[in-house]
Amino acid sequence: MLRSFDLVLIGVMTAMAVVTYSIKHRADEKLTEVRRLETEIKLERDTIDLLRADWALLTQPNRLQPLSKVYDAELSLVPTDPTQLAMPKELPMLKSQLPQPETTIEDIIAGKSGEVAAALKGVEAAKATPAPKIPLPLPRGWSPDAISTGSVNR
Template sequence: MLRSLDLVLIGVMTAAAVVTYTIKHRADDKLQEVRRLEAEIVLEKDTIDLLKADWALLTQPNRLERLIAAYQSELQLMPTQPTQLAMPVELPMPRSQLPMPETTIEELIASAGGEVAAAIKGVDAARNAAPSNGIPVPIPRGGVPLDAISTGSVRR
């Protein structure tokens, strides 16, 4: 009887040793992988720094001027004039100088007729009916109730 218990305990100890060794081996593998990845990250950072330094050297104005002079006949480059970018008349008009429309939104809606006018009238009717039915009118983030908004102008 004592021998069978000894054999079971030896088997349990062997299994525990195998599991412990397996866990240690996996941990060592993960540690090696982490060190390899850290080395790759350092290499990539060094490469990025080297490329930035190389870019700074390649884009030096003196170097570019020498290249322009050397390849002027092939490239036929000319300095950019300020007027080539945009003429003052090409710039958008300031908002204060925009012309006002001759027709209002209400006139456009009335002239549209049919479905558009009916849809807008339905929305207006729903807004007018909402407070009397006890349904609260939502107030947007700006703090102006929806029923106070009309044709783009807000009255406070």
């Protein structure tokens, strides 16, 4: 006959089997989540690589040179002069070193300053004049995106 000790051991063994199964089940769920995250990371990395390749294709000088010639009238691009580059000591002072204004915000709101009144008149004059029309590019026979690089098949 079964003794009570045998029944206790059977109960402990059953409990351990349930605990082992639950731990295994949680580990499998975590492994599935890790694989899903790895797949998402790989997809994001592939997307970044694709966008970098697209950026490299779009910024090729042999593509940008004809575009700059086509839209030269609208863009008015000129090369940068060496005198346009500034040294760090030539940059303006820090914001903390700027002198404080003589007028306060209350004076500006009240319009006590003559400069503020003149600026407000200029704003009103600018509002009264109609806005200039934005020039639209004319349709062209040549498509800038039709450059064949040999690396992309469409």
